[in-house]
Amino acid sequence: MQGEQELGRRTPPLFCAIFFMMEERLSAWQNRYILVTIEIIVSEEELALNFYLASGLQNKAAVREAAAAFAAEGFMQTYDWTKNERPIDISELQAIGEAELQAVAAADFVAVLLPGGKGTHAELGMALALGKRVYLYSASPEINDPAQACSFYHIAGVDRYVGEIAAFIEYVLEAERGHARPRQG
Numbered sequence: 001m002q003g004e005q006e007l008g009r010r011t012p013p014l015f016c017a018i019f020f021m022m023e024e025r026l027s028a029w030q031n032r033y034i035l036v037t038i039e040i041i042v043s044e045e046e047l048a049l050n051f052y053l054a055s056g057l058q059n060k061a062a063v064r065e066a067a068a069a070f071a072a073e074g075f076m077q078t079y080d081w082t083k084n085e086r087p088i089d090i091s092e093l094q095a096i097g098e099a100e101l102q103a104v105a106a107a108d109f110v111a112v113l114l115p116g117g118k119g120t121h122a123e124l125g126m127a128l129a130l131g132k133r134v135y136l137y138s139a140s141p142e143i144n145d146p147a148q149a150c151s152f153y154h155i156a157g158v159d160r161y162v163g164e165i166a167a168f169i170e171y172v173l174e175a176e177r178g179h180a181r182p183r184q185g
Contacts, residue, residue, distance in 0.1 A: 048076040049176055052103045054123035055113035057086075062113055062165050069169045075176065079103030101126065108179065109133035111172055113165070114143065121150065128157055133179070136160045137168045 051070050053063045060082045067077050079099050087093040100123060104110060110127035112120060114137060127134050134157055141162050142148045153160060159175070161168045 048074060049108045049180060050076045050078050050106055051176075052078045052100075052107035052110045052123070052127075053113065054104075054110055054116060054120045054127070056116040056120055058115070059113050065165065066111060066113065066169050066172075069173065070176075073173055073177075074180075078106045104132070105130060107132055109135065109172075109176060111135045112137065114138040121152075124150075124152060128152065128155065131157070133176075134158045135168075135172050135175070137165065138162050139165070 053066055055063050063082050067080065067082075071077060079102070081096065081100060081103075084096055087096060097119075100119070104123050104126045107127070110123065110132050112124050112127075112134065114120070116124075124134065124136075136143065136153055136158050138160075139162070143153050143160060143162065152158070161171055
């Protein structure tokens, strides 16, 4: 069937299955509308680079500044933990941990803003283990001091930056523009 072949080339199998399950119940014009809607959703998601920002609670303002700059570039934040309050019980702590784990996994790149605590360093480790592009920021050169730095700051795959936060944000944007997905015509 020609319609099935055309649809199969343009949309993922999940959308094809949903479309064909609905096909018999809908008129031809409704089927075309659903196809166009699905293609738009898929195309927009394919275009955006996803990012995650790992840091300590004391850096909320810097994290929000970076998130706003990355979003203005068209990048999608996988999870905004700055909206969270300190968890009051284990179930809240677990829910936040699960959300952050999924967010790191969904990210194309992870920016780590130091200083950070245990969670920040756990997210750094997850990003490295998952092969994400990692940018490490510090306002001070302590990350280059073997007596104070974490060994993971200096392994392959970690792009270190010491300086002002605004310059770091621009540095990451410039680097990630090279990874941006091309628009499909």
